[in-house]
Amino acid sequence: REGEERHPYIHGMYSAPLAQPERGSMASLDRMGGRHLPEVIAMLGHPIDPVKSNAAAYLQHLCYENDKIKKDVRQLKGIPVLVGLLDHPKSEVHRKACGALRNISYGKDNDNKVAIKNCDGIPALIRLLRKTNDMEVRELITGTLWNLNVSSDGAEARRRLRECEGLVDALLHALQSAVGKKDMDNKSVENCVCIMRNLSYHVHKEVPGAEKYQDPSALTSLSFWLPILTSVFVSLYFPAGFELLYQPEVVRLYLSLLTESQNYNTLEAAAGALQNLSAGQWTVSTGYIRATVRKEKGLPILVELLRSDSDKVVRAVAIALRNLSIDRRNKDLIGSxxxxxxxxxxxxxxxxxxxxxxxxxxxxxxxxxxxxxxxxxxxxxxxxxxxxxxxxxxxxxxxxxxxxxxxxxxxxxxxxxxxxxxxxxxxxxxxxxxxxxxxxxxxxxYDDTTLPLMEKNQGQSARVVECMLL
Structure with a gap:
């Protein structure tokens, strides 16, 4: 369901990497333990970088499963300072700041999420995602983006996120990089695909001018089709922002993940994204998404995943196949x-x-x-x-x-x-x-009832999204 945090991928005793303190910093954290929260927040602006990073790390620690501390940090204006540190050139500083923001953004208190968004937290996270090669930092960024993303219940909230400048571009860049390196089973990739799936939820109903794409009374009118076909042509060859969600190369990206990944959450999310894109009777799904999956040899990939041991993967794949089979050629192949x-x-x-x-x-x-x-x-x-x-x-x-x-x-x-x-x-x-x-x-x-990525036992093993500093 929308409005809640996602459930983590658990494989055996798998847990997300914890944000580890820098060498020698635990003593500093211990010394800060007796100080008041305002003093800790003030240390975020200290001229010495290790003090900044230790203060951010300590806030991450304090905010772990503590809604009162998160609220206090927000009320003491600590969130804008942490967001500002995302642009800090030193990795230990922006990494600890991002860890604190991930914990602050976790939970049902939307005021914390809104505070991060209102001080340009999403653009700052996007900038850091595009420039960092540190896998731990990427996981922290995408985990924070995920927490902000799943709080967006409703079409208007999804629209605002889709139109965040550079968000979809940065997510795709991270995924393309991971696929190119054949490193697709990490938490960063999982988070990116989960966000992409949620952003593609009901996209056939919520793209600008969607009502024109759905009007059955105008289907025989040239005046109806000409601007739509022009729009599709422009979005295919000059995609920007949310239009990147439904480009053929994105379909190929999902198919690569479905072929190579062993992470059930990533597989479910990629199949769910294809389900979302192939739902509806709008021009994109009827015109090329369903055909692209077929032409890219995606149908055998999905069929093979019906043999998965994961219930949620089988379910997502089955519904994707249902939507794809609205295309007559696909229906014949899937039937065979x-x-x-x-x-x-x-x-x-x-x-x-x-x-x-x-x-x-x-x-x-x-x-x-x-x-x-x-x-x-x-x-x-x-x-x-x-x-x-x-x-x-x-x-x-x-x-x-x-x-x-x-x-x-x-x-x-x-x-x-x-x-x-x-x-x-x-x-x-x-x-x-x-x-x-x-x-x-x-x-x-078609079936457009995709659940934005959630699992049923919300709250169990949630430490993948909110992590404690040990």
Whole structure:
């Protein structure tokens, strides 16, 4: 859900690198421990750089899981001073300042986030992201940006973030650098992709002039299409700001991450970004995003990820495939090559697959299958050949929209009858359903209900985003 911090990637006992004190600084921190907070904030402006960095490090330490201290730092005007230190030439100073800002920005107190934004914190973070090669600093920057990004609930807040000068450019620069170095499993990359996914959420509804792209009554009008096509041409060849979110090279970037990354959060975010970009009936998704994924050999990459052991990766990939299959050529290819993998993820009656997928993931898979078999008897035939009917009948109440679509193809009924199926198997049963489903979207079409990157157990292992100085 928007408005909350993301959950971290946990792999075994993985935790984010802690911001370590400089050699000899712990004694200084201890000596500062008895001083009042105003004095610590005043030390941020000390002419000696090690004093600055120690003061920032100590604020990071004090703000760890302490909302009162964060509020006090804000009220004592400490945030603008920390933001100013992001431009400091010494790495130990801007690193500690960024660590303090990351902890201050963590949590549900939006006043802290607003204070960082209001003193030009985002441009300062962007400048530092573009110039630093320090992986720890990049992680701190992107973690802070993430905390600020996920506080933006609503279309207007997302619009303001998309239009932050240089934000999307800097995120893409960081991702392209990581892909070029084949270093894609670090927290900095994860944070960048998660932010990109959130910025692309509902982009088909929220781009400037979006209503013109959605007006079905004007679709046959040359006066309607000419400015839109001109706009698309300009954005493709001279992209700027938020337009960078939906360029073909960004699609290729996501596909590289989906191919190379082993981080489940990064994989989910990249698949979710493709889901967002391919949602809707706007010119970008219908005109080239869905085709670009196909032409860049992205469909086999996504299909392979249906075999992932991660529930959230399977869910994000399934929904992305659903949106991509609105393109007729994609639908034919997905029906031919993805059907068995989709079916293999379905439970069989009371028996779930070895992955033990969650209910909303099963729903996502069923809705994807439904989209694939709608208006395609050949794909419905592939579904039958994948031995899916037994599973679908066993979870009847969950899968009835798929079953009824399959039964609607009269040319397939003889084959179904030979396998022992009749009309009664394709109707809703009165028995209790095996799965309690959160929601079923039985109407074919795209899915734009991507959750901005959150996980369900908010608050667990949150130390990846807010870190304590030890």
């Amino acid at each position: 090559y993805a059907m068995r993998d989709l079916v293999s993820n379905l439970p069989s009656g009371q028996q779930r697959p070895a992955k033990n997928l969650e209910e909303d993931t099963v729903v996502a898979i069923l809705n994807t299958i439904h989209e694939i078999v709608t208006d395609s008897s050949e794909n419905a035939r592939s579904l039958i050949q994948a031995q899916a009917i037994e599973k679908l009948v066993a979870i009847n109440r969950t899968s009835v929209h798929v079953l009824q679509t399959v039964w609607s193809y009269k040319e397939l009924r003889n084959a179904l009858a030979k396998d022992g199926w009749n009309k009664s198997h394709f109707q809703v049963w009165n028995q209790s359903r095996p799965l309690q489903i959160m929601s079923i979207q039985s109407v074919p079409g």
